[in-house]
Amino acid sequence: MENCTPATFPMPKGLKLSKYDGELIPDPEVYRRLVGKLLYLNLSRPDISYSVQQLSQFLSEPTAPHLSTAVHILRYLKGSINMDLFYPANSDMNLIAYSDADWGTCTDTARSLTGYCIFLGNSLIFWKTKKQKVVAKSSTEAEYRSMSHTGDEAVWLEGLLSELHVSVPLPIVLHCDNVSAQHIAENPCFHEKTKHMRRKNQKIDVHYIKDLVQSGFIRLQHVKSALQLADIMTKPLGTDQHRFLTSKIGLLQNSSSQEWTGSSLACHS
Template identity: 40%
Template sequence: MEARRDNSGLYLTQTAYIQQLLRKSGMSNAKPIDTPFSLNKPLYADGSPLFHDTTLYRSILGGLQYLVNTRPDISFIVNKLSQFQQNPTVTHWQAVKRVLRYIKGTDTLGISFRPSSQLFVTGFSDADWASSPDDRRSIAGYAVFLGPNLVAWQSKKQAVVSRSSTESEYRAMAQVTAEISWLMSLLTEIHISISAPPTIWCDNMSAAALARNPVYHVRTKHIELDIHYVRDKVRRQFGRLGIHHVPTRDQLADIFTKGFFLASRFQYLRDKLGVRSALRLRGDVRINH
């Protein structure tokens, strides 16, 4: 991992590690591509012949999982491909190679951290309802920012099937609430105070309203634990956790739940996460780890 620092902040990249992955997979001379995921080729558990080298698939995918530490922009597709490690198919391997082509063209990108005079905690949560074609479970994702900087993120298939988009979005909200709870406890332990109560942004109006509504309804009984967990944080902890609606176009967690037809949309969200090129730095100090 490489750390680069200048007056604008700190950049963490893994350029050398990416080159190592490309050599290991025989993709050093591959043609770069703008996005890591193709919507034209849906990924199913079955549907094509088994890939002949399961060990290679798992090894390269393990490398990509490590790369996610500085490249949140590939979290969604890496999580998706991780679901097929037991019996990867040729189609799955082709999807892995597309990710490799993407990181080949973006090997100087990394996560950036900028200084800020005010610290505030902001979370974004999202879910793509019933989007897994094999079991119709939802894909959930979240992003947590400390000031202007992304400090935690996740893309993950939910453990149970949700019966509505509101349910899947609320489960995602519970996940980001738990992450924020952990972060707030850490900040308290090291005696760092934040400027305002934390806020969560959700693009599902029903889920946001459910978090604020003290009236319990029988139709939400099956997600009772998640409901009470989030409401407890809203009412009693953090100095009142704020739950607000955000338009889908501004939902930064969108990048953790789905692929995009438009490369411009993907790149917009990637930039908003603070994934930028370290080559922009001038007079930087570089530290290799």
């Protein structure tokens, strides 16, 4: 792939993969080794988080379309091989989180995707793309569960920084782009859209984010969908939006480091 034609995005916009697509490849170990390397690379390349999560679902029986998608990611990496996460030296100690969900994105199970990213000041320190454990009946429910999972990580990070004697100002701001989910989390009473959550693990999700908000640990703040940084963790985007969000999370070309030093993340203000 060293001489391949570079791509401008990791996955084509609107692409949905399924375990029933195409024929099984003759040597699945090739696919598994490739995805394993991409999982390792994901530790420093949040822009491929969604793509790698999608590919890792098919390790048992990969098909030709799955391998083709993995190759497309290699083409994208070919064109962005010099991109690095940049951490400015003058960053503050505020934790800022972004939470997003893509409702019913899995074509095989109808489960939604949770995506979130957490910044320490202007520095991206945590991100994740994960399929939700149960089917959400609405986009509001999917977003609400994503907020709860993001709250988990915010609590853990605040505790970790406290052990390192780093004081994190509270409340931690959690950005979401779903107004209904935000209203449910801020309302101490149960809502019409959550009354069906009666199983024990579902009720824990419901109560958890409410408690974090009511205790003052987390403050919810609405953000426009176009400025939702976690959007890059939940779906394949077009070239322009992908490039925009990639720059906003601090993933830049090496040659841009000096220009970045004097700038700030406009979404955080």
